[in-house]
Amino acid sequence: MLGKDIGIDLGTANVVIYVRGRGVVLDEPSVVAIDSFSKRVLAVGEEARRMVGRTPGNIVAIRPLRDGVIADFDITEAMLNHFIKKIGIKGFMARPRILICTPTNITSVEQKAIREAAQRCGAREVFLEEEPKVAAVGAGMDIFQPYGNMVVDMGGGTTDVAVLSMGDIVTASSIKMAGDKCDLAIMKYIKEKYKLLIGERTAEDIKIQIGTVFPGSRTDSIDIRGRDMVSGLPQTVTITSEEVCTALQEIAQAIVLASKSVLERTPPELSADIIDHGIMLTGGGAQLHGLDRLLAEELKVPVMIAEQPMACVAIGTGLMLENLDKSPQNRRKKKIFS
Incomplete structure (x- = not known):
């Protein structure tokens, strides 16, 4: 299927991914374990989280997102790539539209970094939405x-x-x-x-x-x-x-x-x-x-x-993705972000 729509809650603690038509398909810690000498990624997500504080000197378990924004661009990209491959959506024909949630006060430079990371992971179009708005939708509020x-x-x-x-x-x-x-x-x-x-x-x-x-x-x-x-x-x-x-x-x-x-x-x-x-x-x-x-x-x-507080943002991205084409506001965003 061409271009599945994906909603990503790119959180400091967890990454939650929603795929249109499938619901929440991934919920893993935002942690990446790398070899500090070769800079090679050794583990991502839950596997990397288990290594936090328990690794030898050359293996470093790091969190590439800090305070809701990208602190390490390359590792964030590697983490996103890993998760998108894991959910089985990336391929020659599948260039998904991705909606990513951000805190309300991030700068245009930080927005650009998030957008570029998603585009380099194979996104056809990238939409950014403010996290509290998406969380409110996911919690069932009629905003x-x-x-x-x-x-x-x-x-x-x-x-x-x-x-x-x-x-x-x-x-x-x-x-x-x-x-x-x-x-x-x-x-x-x-x-x-x-x-x-x-x-x-x-x-x-x-x-x-x-x-x-x-x-x-x-x-x-x-x-x-x-x-x-x-x-x-x-x-x-x-x-x-x-x-x-x-x-x-x-x-x-x-x-x-x-x-x-x-x-x-x-x-x-x-x-x-x-x-x-x-x-x-x-x-x-x-x-x-x-x-x-x-x-x-x-x-x-x-x-x-909220009924599912941890999943609110991911559920909200799903509901917004399903109405992406209907919303005039998002049609404007499409021109800006594509």
Whole structure:
């Protein structure tokens, strides 16, 4: 079949790919393992993620996307190539149209880098769409009506907050406080309090298993292992949910402030709609325990978590791809991006 349409959520933590007519076909970590001497790609995705922090000196597991944008162009291209081959769509006759999601505030240079990476992977046409808009569509919000919808999309590298109406963004904010920063905050807290060094994967496990950002909402604990900074030997300590809440306080407040600033810049009529419809939480960060309660309490607006928060952007790209030819806005984009 000539030119299948592909939607890509090119996330800092995960790459999710949607193929028109097939649904979500790939969801893998945005990690590439390379040989630091020969620069040869050794593994991509889940296989490479398993190597993080566990490789010999010459093998480096790196994440080519940082804060929602391309940090290493060549490796991003290699990663995209690998994933597109893996889903079995690339071939002599198959030059797909690709829709890629980006954070709201990326520069034209960063947009160009994303577009070029996709074109070099064999795309016939490339469309870029703002992530919160696509996430809102994927979460089932009807953003094309003349009333206000608000979405908070917390990914790995960025948290995007947007108010949408008539199919476009009215006000938006994008901050580099998201899942990755939560992991780093947990690592920093444990290093300072317990003089214990832990890796990113351990920090992520702590965040998922006992983490919360709403004080008093969780009373779990977990034993973690790391390297004692004083003795240099392996050590085990017990961490509680309350401690994780303290570690994540700064990031949680940054997300609350970004949401408040977007609401403050929203026209009054749309603000009234948001009180009626509530705020939709999407992205992997939506699963962070207590975030919905914290936002609801601070913003005085109902907050809901999307049914499949991790897949919202990919589902949204699929729905937008299916309506690509019908939308006059996208017909204009076709002339710009092709």
